């Protein structure tokens with residue numbers, strides 16, 4: 498396979514010394530069917546039409562270029578703030594397609610984005626002028642009700658996973674919005690309504706098939722490649738492309754006691770102060786997610802989303818303690834189908850809107866933390882915004898922090914600050930509001946969840962991976978020394994040679 502560097506007319510004066518691969522490519526020019534792309538280092542790469550044709554022929558699924566039918570639909574991700582145009586989109590239909598795409602990307606040193614469910618908050622699953630490895634066609638879920646396991650393909654969304662498992666009265670920890678992808682959510686950790694009882698999604702992962710940066714397919718489990726298995730459980734997409742996940746399931750529902758208690762904004766301080774102690778005494782079955790919400794017109798409320806995955810009578814007793822503090826203006830908490838609870842907030846996070854999300858963990862909802870959030874939500878610049886204070890603890894915190902790549906297990910809350918806007922002109926104000934809100938919370942910061950923060954700066958990576966960062970760097974250097982998989986909360990490999 499030939500490798501050439503694209504030299505635009507404005508850049509023909511570049512010397513060979515600054516071009517990748519140390520060769521003089523000044524003669525290379527694009528023809529109508531060649532494809533201009535970029536490398537992981539941001540250098541221009543020319544892919545000849547023969548090379549693109551060869552890649553297309555090696556794939557079972559379609560390869561999309563700009564202008565192809567389906568290209569625009571496929572490049573769009575959940576967060577409308579990212580309008581990027583990959584040079585190539587490989588729509589993989591199986592592990593072999595992924596291996597071919599990874600080998601092609603590696604041999605041309607292309608910038609790579611990996612898309613599972615497409616919900617990356619910082620837009621990591623789409624890239625400008627690189628290769629997008631799109632897994633969204635890989636949709637299978639195979640439940641084994643005897644072993645209580647599920648084999649899940651990397652394009653599966655949470656709603657499909659829950660539905661298939663619940664058909665057998667089973668489930669495992671998954672996120673709280675059913676249109677989120679299993680793949681990205683799991684590899685970053687995976688919090689959800691069942692996490693206090695059954696641990697994070699990664700704590701229920703039994704094995705995974707991973708295409709590593711050399712294009713090989715490896716099994717990762719406690720028995721096979723255990724170091725890789727350790728790293729992918731929390732290290733996100735840094736170590737390769739997962740082509741299938743095997744999960745442990747548990748008997749769940751089908752009816753769980755859950756829903757929303759909604760309070761006027763004026764009662765937020767009182768309720769959140771109560772919740773600060775309430776969550777500390779809660780049984781593992783109870784999960785509480787208080788959210789300060791504000792609409793574009795400035796109206797706001799506190800919504801407390803609750804779910805109890807235990808026996809219905811004790812569930813009602815546990816939630817009645819909260820109900821008694823003050824009568825909510827809306828109370829939908831009742832025995833409900835688990836799959837219904839899992840999708841009831843879907844509409845609050847619509848596709849295509851622009852979002853900026855940041856956040857951190859905190860040990861406790863201190864009065865000053867609550868006061869800061871209430872104050873920030875009253876700022877006109879907040880616009881359409883939310884701040885959530887999700888309860889962690891329980892089984893999540895009983896797993897030793899060095900047992901998986903995911904280290905930050907002890908904080909009781911995940912705080913998420915989210916700004917959203919429909920009008921592009923508002924982006925700067927909204928992002929500034931979210932950043933200032935998070936800056937005011939820094940004194941409570943106990944680390945951050947890699948899946949729920951933009952974490953633009955490499956200096957913040959330690960906050961994401963905590964005490965596991967050094968081992969993660971070792972394994973990144975072993976499995977991906979050229980940082981092919983860099984569009985993620987990136988663990989940079991050690992520089993060698």
Ligand SMILES: Cc1cc2nc3c(=O)[nH]c(=O)nc-3n(C[C@H](O)[C@H](O)[C@H](O)COP(=O)(O)OP(=O)(O)OC[C@H]3O[C@@H](n4cnc5c(N)ncnc54)[C@H](O)[C@@H]3O)c2cc1C
Pocket residue numbers: 574575610611612613614615616617618620621622632651671672673674677678679680681682683684685686687688689733734735737738739740846948949984985
């Ligand atoms: C509306 C909404 C609700 C959310 N709720 C929760 C929640 O309840 N709990 C929670 O824990 N998180 C939650 N999150 C955060 C969520 O975990 C991340 O956004 C996650 O990255 C989404 O995964 P995805 O597959 O949909 O995303 P994608 O954008 O497809 O992927 C995100 C990144 O994951 C990596 N990746 C994806 N697939 C693979 C793969 N097969 N192999 C290797 N790497 C891969 C890539 O680096 C990619 O850039 C939520 C996010 C949103 C937008």
